Amino acid sequence: MAPRVLISDKLSPAAVAIFKERGVEVDVKPGLDKDELAKIIGDYDGLAIRSNTKVTAKLLEQATKLKVVGRAGIGVDNVDIPAATARGVIVMNTPFGNSITTAEHAIALMFALARQLPAADLSTQAGKWEKNRFMGVELTGKTLGVIGCGNIGSIAATRGVGLKMRVIAYDPFLSLERAAEIGVEKVELDDLLARADFITLHTPLTAQTKNILSAENLAKTKKGVRIINCARGGLVDEAALRAALDSGQVAGAAFDVFVEEPAKANPLFGHPNFIATPHLGASTSEAQENVALQVAEQMSDYLIRGAISNAVNFPSITAEEAPKLRPFIALAEGLGSFAGQLTHAPIEKVAIAYDGAVADLKIKALTSAAIAGVLRPSLQDVNVVSAPAVAASRGIVIEEVTRAAQGDYESFITLTVTTKEQTRSIGGTVFHDGKPRILSIKGIKIDAEFTPSMIYVTNEDKPGFIGRFASLLGDAGVNIATFALGRDEQGGSAIALVAVDGPVPSAVLEEVGKLKGVRQASALHF
Ligand SMILES: NC(=O)C1=CN([C@@H]2O[C@H](COP(=O)(O)OP(=O)(O)OC[C@H]3O[C@@H](n4cnc5c(N)ncnc54)[C@H](O)[C@@H]3O)[C@@H](O)[C@H]2O)C=CC1
Numbered sequence: 001m002a003p004r005v006l007i008s009d010k011l012s013p014a015a016v017a018i019f020k021e022r023g024v025e026v027d028v029k030p031g032l033d034k035d036e037l038a039k040i041i042g043d044y045d046g047l048a049i050r051s052n053t054k055v056t057a058k059l060l061e062q063a064t065k066l067k068v069v070g071r072a073g074i075g076v077d078n079v080d081i082p083a084a085t086a087r088g089v090i091v092m093n094t095p096f097g098n099s100i101t102t103a104e105h106a107i108a109l110m111f112a113l114a115r116q117l118p119a120a121d122l123s124t125q126a127g128k129w130e131k132n133r134f135m136g137v138e139l140t141g142k143t144l145g146v147i148g149c150g151n152i153g154s155i156a157a158t159r160g161v162g163l164k165m166r167v168i169a170y171d172p173f174l175s176l177e178r179a180a181e182i183g184v185e186k187v188e189l190d191d192l193l194a195r196a197d198f199i200t201l202h203t204p205l206t207a208q209t210k211n212i213l214s215a216e217n218l219a220k221t222k223k224g225v226r227i228i229n230c231a232r233g234g235l236v237d238e239a240a241l242r243a244a245l246d247s248g249q250v251a252g253a254a255f256d257v258f259v260e261e262p263a264k265a266n267p268l269f270g271h272p273n274f275i276a277t278p279h280l281g282a283s284t285s286e287a288q289e290n291v292a293l294q295v296a297e298q299m300s301d302y303l304i305r306g307a308i309s310n311a312v313n314f315p316s317i318t319a320e321e322a323p324k325l326r327p328f329i330a331l332a333e334g335l336g337s338f339a340g341q342l343t344h345a346p347i348e349k350v351a352i353a354y355d356g357a358v359a360d361l362k363i364k365a366l367t368s369a370a371i372a373g374v375l376r377p378s379l380q381d382v383n384v385v386s387a388p389a390v391a392a393s394r395g396i397v398i399e400e401v402t403r404a405a406q407g408d409y410e411s412f413i414t415l416t417v418t419t420k421e422q423t424r425s426i427g428g429t430v431f432h433d434g435k436p437r438i439l440s441i442k443g444i445k446i447d448a449e450f451t452p453s454m455i456y457v458t459n460e461d462k463p464g465f466i467g468r469f470a471s472l473l474g475d476a477g478v479n480i481a482t483f484a485l486g487r488d489e490q491g492g493s494a495i496a497l498v499a500v501d502g503p504v505p506s507a508v509l510e511e512v513g514k515l516k517g518v519r520q521a522s523a524l525h526f
């Protein structure tokens with residue numbers, strides 16, 4: 001059945017065309033309220049949004065089929081990412097499609113502040129011709145302080161350089177090389193506050209950046225500074241800014257984003273030196289076409305081909321990588337599941353070693369699959385996306401190692417689960433037929449495929465066991481499909497991994513457990 005996507009915000013029609021072209025069914029319903037959305041979200045595999053739709057934990061509870069949320073834009077602060085991750089929902093954005101447009105809006109607001117364009121327009125159209133009222137300031141030679149010099153901040157910075165401004169940037173993650181490349185001076189925040197004639201903000205809203213322009217920091221600014229915020233409401237303390245505008249410490253401010261949106265009332269509204277736009281940063285036809293096309297392509301690629309790009313909660317997998325990765329994902333998940341089904345004590349650690357060619361694949365994705373396999377026997381609805389977060393919440397340590405090829409195989413994965421009582425290792429590879437194989441259990445060599453119904457037995461390596469085991473199964477009407485054996489040394493520990501047709505009745509398993517020399521008998525399902 002074709003996957004179904006709901007577009008719940010106003011997106012360029014380019015998205016619909018792409019979804020249809022790729023064989024994805026699409027419904028367009030912008031402007032639903034949260035209850036209406038909650039009612040229908042259960043029908044969809046994908047949800048395409050901008051900033052209006054709030055993807056809350058509560059909404060996600062109703063989203064029983066949902067596999068992906070696609071944000072046609074950058075900020076994903078309207079999506080509860082931990083809740084999406086916990087439910088195995090990929091959240092992806094389009095990190096570059098609207099950056100130029102948003103930086104241009106910041107520059108537009110800078111000009112609007114410098115020449116008081118909105119007020120001058122209003123007055124002129126009211127027939128006042130107040131030529132003397134609107135004395136502006138020149139930008140050339142002024143200092144532009146950029147807080148957050150990532151994709152958008154660095155575009156705004158280079159535009160500032162183009163306007164012959166001196167550009168300084170505060171961004172702890174900006175390298176000196178990158179700063180030199182875009183022609184900005186990297187400075188500390190206090191230095192920026194003291195020197196900038198214009199400040200433009202371009203960070204995400206985080207615990208560190210919330211109120212980065214607090215009352216205290218506004219007091220450190222150069223008197224007469226002008227402030228532009230096209231990033232996120234909450235980066236500037238709105239009440240403190242109002243006071244700073246009233247006192248004249250800040251000569252003007254232009255905001256596109258607000259603590260509360262839609263902003264219907266705000267402490268800044270009505271101040272003569274304040275300019276507001278209604279979150280228009282990304283609103284150009286070019287940017288909207290870019291992000292709509294990109295989100296539709298990314299979501300279709302994921303829903304149809306399993307390729308993942310720009311996910312904020314999962315590593316990227318290209319459409320070329322996806323088919324190569326798929327059998328190894330099945331292997332990792334199978335190995336994890338094998339260990340998980342045999343583990344009945346709290347897990348302390350899962351270690352996964354990748355030897356040879358497999359180490360060059362996206363091992364983060366393989367590790368997630370392995371952990372999902374380990375956890376699923378005890379937690380039904382864990383999946384590849386949610387598994388690492390679920391493991392972390394249970395205090396399970398995850399260890400990954402990559403190594404050169406160790407033995408006979410081009411690629412080999414070994415998964416080791418540690419509990420208080422014991423450590424259990426299982427290893428395998430993918431053969432050229434694309435089928436994952438189990439090749440070692442507890443260091444004992446074996447060769448078996450993962451099949452839906454299996455019996456795993458550990459026993460003493462003594463003559464007669466195999467005959468007794470096979471006749472018990474035969475007498476009980478359990479048909480053996482394949483039989484794999486291994487042992488560590490003659491007369492030592494032996495294992496048998498038997499694929500059977502159909503489920504194994506628990507009474508039969510109990511009888512197997514009672515056979516002479518048997519240490520453990522378990523039924524496994526894959
Ligand atoms: N108004 C609008 O319509 C739009 C707003 N945005 C917003 O613009 C903001 C920036 O977007 P991008 O440039 O694409 O993000 P980005 O991730 O490329 O850049 C953010 C920069 O902030 C820096 N940063 C992080 N913590 C910091 C801190 N404590 N102090 C100083 N710098 C810090 C990072 O190092 C990074 O360089 C985001 O909040 C995004 O949501 C994006 C598009 C449209």
Ligand SMILES: O=C(O)C(=O)COP(=O)(O)O
Nearest residue numbers: 050051052073074075282
């Ligand atoms: O991309 C972003 O982060 C934005 O803030 C743009 O928001 P929008 O898509 O215009 O609702």
